[in-house]
Amino acid sequence: MSSFKSSAVPLFKLKVQEKGRIRDIKEIICRVQGLPTCLNGQLVDLGDGVKGVIMGFDEEDVLVLVLGDSSRLRLGKEITGISEPFRIPVGERFLGRMVTALGEPCDQAGEIVPDDHRPVFRDSPPIIHRAPVDEFLPTGTKIVDILVPLAKGQRLLILGDRMTGKTAIAVDTMLNQRDRNVVCIYCAVGKSLAAVEKVMSAMREGSALGYTVMVMATDASPVGEQYLAPFSAAAMGDYFASKGRDVLVVFDDLTKHAWAYRQLSLLLERPPGREAYPGDIFYVQTQLMEQAGKFNRDRGGGSLTFLGIAETQQGDLTGYIPSNLASMCDGQICMSGTMFAEGFRPAVDIALSLSIIGGRAQPPLIKNLSKTLRADFARYTEVVKLSKLQSGLSGEAARIVRRGEAITSVLRQGQYAPVSVEEEILLLYALHKGLLADLDEGQRAVFRKEIRAFAAAKDSRTFESLGAAAELSPELASRLDAIMEAFFAEHGWTAGGAEEPSGQ
Numbered sequence: 001m002s003s004f005k006s007s008a009v010p011l012f013k014l015k016v017q018e019k020g021r022i023r024d025i026k027e028i029i030c031r032v033q034g035l036p037t038c039l040n041g042q043l044v045d046l047g048d049g050v051k052g053v054i055m056g057f058d059e060e061d062v063l064v065l066v067l068g069d070s071s072r073l074r075l076g077k078e079i080t081g082i083s084e085p086f087r088i089p090v091g092e093r094f095l096g097r098m099v100t101a102l103g104e105p106c107d108q109a110g111e112i113v114p115d116d117h118r119p120v121f122r123d124s125p126p127i128i129h130r131a132p133v134d135e136f137l138p139t140g141t142k143i144v145d146i147l148v149p150l151a152k153g154q155r156l157l158i159l160g161d162r163m164t165g166k167t168a169i170a171v172d173t174m175l176n177q178r179d180r181n182v183v184c185i186y187c188a189v190g191k192s193l194a195a196v197e198k199v200m201s202a203m204r205e206g207s208a209l210g211y212t213v214m215v216m217a218t219d220a221s222p223v224g225e226q227y228l229a230p231f232s233a234a235a236m237g238d239y240f241a242s243k244g245r246d247v248l249v250v251f252d253d254l255t256k257h258a259w260a261y262r263q264l265s266l267l268l269e270r271p272p273g274r275e276a277y278p279g280d281i282f283y284v285q286t287q288l289m290e291q292a293g294k295f296n297r298d299r300g301g302g303s304l305t306f307l308g309i310a311e312t313q314q315g316d317l318t319g320y321i322p323s324n325l326a327s328m329c330d331g332q333i334c335m336s337g338t339m340f341a342e343g344f345r346p347a348v349d350i351a352l353s354l355s356i357i358g359g360r361a362q363p364p365l366i367k368n369l370s371k372t373l374r375a376d377f378a379r380y381t382e383v384v385k386l387s388k389l390q391s392g393l394s395g396e397a398a399r400i401v402r403r404g405e406a407i408t409s410v411l412r413q414g415q416y417a418p419v420s421v422e423e424e425i426l427l428l429y430a431l432h433k434g435l436l437a438d439l440d441e442g443q444r445a446v447f448r449k450e451i452r453a454f455a456a457a458k459d460s461r462t463f464e465s466l467g468a469a470a471e472l473s474p475e476l477a478s479r480l481d482a483i484m485e486a487f488f489a490e491h492g493w494t495a496g497g498a499e500e501p502s503g504q
């Protein structure tokens with residue numbers, strides 16, 4: 001008997017599993033009886049290779065979101081609870097690939113071997129793991145970098161009606177991260193396949209796919225995947241941030257994410273609230289957005305920057321979802337349909353756009369040269385409105401209009417054509433000195449197009465030092481003046497913009 005007790009060989013192996021039974025199936029939601037100790041967000045094995053994630057509970061049943069082909073399920077089928085949270089695969093090999101919200105490749109380029117798995121639903125990092133948000137993230141869009149700057153670890157919202165250029169600003173930001181050691185993750189939620197292909201084409205032409213992960217949940221994807229996609233993208237970004245990398249995640253767009261959650265909630269039989277959205281939509285999207293931040297060394301030392309896109313109806317910024325998202329973010333870029341129709345691109349409404357914490361990270365030289373730019377542009381728009389009511393302009397009003405036209409010309413930018421910080425500083429300096437006020441639009445276009453290459457060739461040392469310059473010192477101003485004078489002389493312009501007489 002003693003030898004029996006001292007045996008090192010285990011006589012029994014206990015494996016505890018929770019069992020349940022499917023009571024009802026409603027499209028992609030099934031009701032399960034049983035699973036007494038399961039948790040929200042936990043995985044469930046529904047059999048036949050189909051898994052699900054627990055979305056909630058009622059008095060008698062567990063509500064499960066089906067992650068697969070729901071046609072394989074049947075009433076009364078026995079299912080098994082998996083005592084682990086819902087995780088997706090992550091890793092370096094996902095860069096340059098297109099995956100679904102479940103982390104499965106969908107670009108027909110073979111399987112992806114993951115480095116790790118991350119939970120999709122998790123708490124946001126506590127304050128003790130965060131660091132000050134004080135590092136600039138250049139977007140390449142002049143009007144954003146100058147007036148609505150973005151910092152690493154910030155949450156910035158892009159608001160606007162359909163077809164006003166919201167996605168173009170986000171794509172420009174990703175294109176501008178080439179050679180900056182920033183990982184980009186583009187998350188498409190409810191987008192059409194044509195819109196996704198357009199973004200893919202721009203990224204491919206800009207050689208940006210190599211440092212980008214594309215997470216796809218198009219309008220043809222199941223509603224469950226559209227709901228999960230932003231959380232999956234954030235989980236992938238968190239993996240890179242924990243390795244000390246800077247990560248930019250673009251959610252395109254969060255309005256459709258709210259639509260997907262509204263559909264899920266109707267299937268879950270949750271009571272609708274304002275605009276038929278469930279009452280917890282604010283909590284769901286806050287859980288997502290609060291994962292952004294800049295982290296200290298204890299948590300890897302990286303950063304997770306979120307660019308969220310939200311759609312408005314006829315410019316109504318007070319809509320339920322846009323106003324919810326604006327309250328979660330550290331700033332907003334408002335796109336104007338009126339400005340877009342008038343030909344001002346990108347159609348950013350300066351009066352309504354702001355960045356709460358980005359100004360702390362903005363390069364000092366840009367901050368110094370753009371101090372009065374917002375006020376000058378506001379005066380210009382007011383004078384233009386008044387000028388439509390009267391025939392002539394006074395001398396002061398004419399000067400305000402000329403400067404406003406110069407500002408408008410400088411802030412114009414083509415699609416998918418990011419601009420370097422050095423070029424932005426050159427353009428701002430020309431505005432600061434009043435060199436563009438009396439030029440015609442054709443001359444301003446020539447200046448915008450050629451000044452970067454000219455400055456780099458004329459004085460490369462000065463050009464390359466602009467981004468890191470702490471202030472506009474007399475020496476730096478003198479060197480910039482020399483560059484401007486040489487450019488104007490080469491084109492036969494005077495400082496006021498008029499062409500010099502051709503000696504006859």
